[in-house]
Amino acid sequence: MKKVSCFLFFFWVTLFLSGQQNTVDSLHQLLATAKEDTTQVNLLNQLSRSFYNSKTDSALNYANRAREFSQKIGYVKGEIRSLTLIGSIMIMTGNFPKALEIGLEALTKSEASGDERLIASSYRLLNGVYSEQGDLKQALPYGLKEKKINEKTNDERTLSSNLVNIGNDYRQSHQLDSARIYLNQALNIALRIGNTSVIAASYLNLGMIHTKMKQYDIAIGYLRLAIPNFKIDNNPLNLLISTYDALAEIYDSTNQADSAFYYARLTYNKAKEMDYIWGVLSSSQRLASLFKKSKQLDSSIVYYEIAMAAKDSSTSQEKQKQIQALTFNEELRQIKIAKQKSEEVAARKRNLELAGIAIFIPLFLFAVLLLGRRKVKSRTIEFLGILGLLFLFEFIVLLAHPYIGQWTHESPLWMLLILVAVAAILIPLHHRSEAWIKKKLATAKA
Numbered sequence: 418m419k420k421v422s423c424f425l426f427f428f429w430v431t432l433f434l435s436g437q438q439n440t441v442d443s444l445h446q447l448l449a450t451a452k453e454d455t456t457q458v459n460l461l462n463q464l465s466r467s468f469y470n471s472k473t474d475s476a477l478n479y480a481n482r483a484r485e486f487s488q489k490i491g492y493v494k495g496e497i498r499s500l501t502l503i504g505s506i507m508i509m510t511g512n513f514p515k516a517l518e519i520g521l522e523a524l525t526k527s528e529a530s531g532d533e534r535l536i537a538s539s540y541r542l543l544n545g546v547y548s549e550q551g552d553l554k555q556a557l558p559y560g561l562k563e564k565k566i567n568e569k570t571n572d573e574r575t576l577s578s579n580l581v582n583i584g585n586d587y588r589q590s591h592q593l594d595s596a597r598i599y600l601n602q603a604l605n606i607a608l609r610i611g612n613t614s615v616i617a618a619s620y621l622n623l624g625m626i627h628t629k630m631k632q633y634d635i636a637i638g639y640l641r642l643a644i645p646n647f648k649i650d651n652n653p654l655n656l657l658i659s660t661y662d663a664l665a666e667i668y669d670s671t672n673q674a675d676s677a678f679y680y681a682r683l684t685y686n687k688a689k690e691m692d693y694i695w696g697v698l699s700s701s702q703r704l705a706s707l708f709k710k711s712k713q714l715d716s717s718i719v720y721y722e723i724a725m726a727a728k729d730s731s732t733s734q735e736k737q738k739q740i741q742a743l744t745f746n747e748e749l750r751q752i753k754i755a756k757q758k759s760e761e762v763a764a765r766k767r768n769l770e771l772a773g774i775a776i777f778i779p780l781f782l783f784a785v786l787l788l789g790r791r792k793v794k795s796r797t798i799e800f801l802g803i804l805g806l807l808f809l810f811e812f813i814v815l816l817a818h819p820y821i822g823q824w825t826h827e828s829p830l831w832m833l834l835i836l837v838a839v840a841a842i843l844i845p846l847h848h849r850s851e852a853w854i855k856k857k858l859a860t861a862k863a
Contacts (some may be wrong), residue, residue, distance in 0.1 A: 511694030617646030
């Protein structure tokens, strides 16, 4: 079956602000009276969301304004939210390199903020970028990372859409059993909390799975259950378009030409209306094939050319190179982060060991002095005293060694000379300290 996109990462746009979304007019009125603070940023982001299903250029305009104003007032959370909005719009319009660039910027900023919900939304965006291109090796890990955060924060609404995304990734990779497990989990949660978007998306994906299994009657049943849920206000129309496209695929596969034409045209018109590049590509390819089968070659050529133009705009070689470069840079960044964490753990362990030694040495010397006041063999006390002093002076060398290495750039010659000089200072001090301890011990025994 041809790739039918299912980017449920759009659902996150309703999660940052609770309550039912206001009308565009009401939002404009609120924006006109809002102070130049975080409220204005939130309203701009809300306005961007309100134009998702109609005008992507307006949605992008408001999201960019929110981003710029967030940067101006230092509102990091608002900036990250606007970045994820911009990234999702870039995916819808087929600009995947820009979407990936924006997604990685959002991830970097959200990681720096430490806000787990924002990190999860960045993972969702990145999952969407790779999933839309069929790069499931890159997409799935981001979906699973998001799942861990959603489970930790006990956010069932976000988790349900996240589970659909994972199920969608497994479906596209032909792991249908795993796909059904995640989709059924998502459906159960969505039915309990009344999340119509996830209910519809679960039915859509289950319909696609049964289409792959050539169980067309069951597939049509699921897809028809999805449609009324997608038509509810504020639910993403791109998924409704995907449902129409899935029905067109089934009717085309079962040689029901009239129904196939009907849903293919419906898919094309809706996708073109909302500038949904993958919907245009899939439906125009199908229409070109259907017209060819019906011997209407002129119409077939028209839609074939439309399909080629849509494909070129979204999957050019240059864009693929940009995506590969960005992916490689992100992998390097993650390696650096992992290395930094490892170094931090090692440094923490070393500091704890040094602190333990620093506490142990004076306690050891104090214990030796206490033993000197008891009836213990003088040789034993002397040995323990000397041992304590060795601990002390070797500890000093241990502390100084990294700095010496840094100053000399690990030059063996210079390190040897400096360590000899340090020893030349420490040895006389050692002998004087030894004599002082012996004197103290002798006094104690007397």
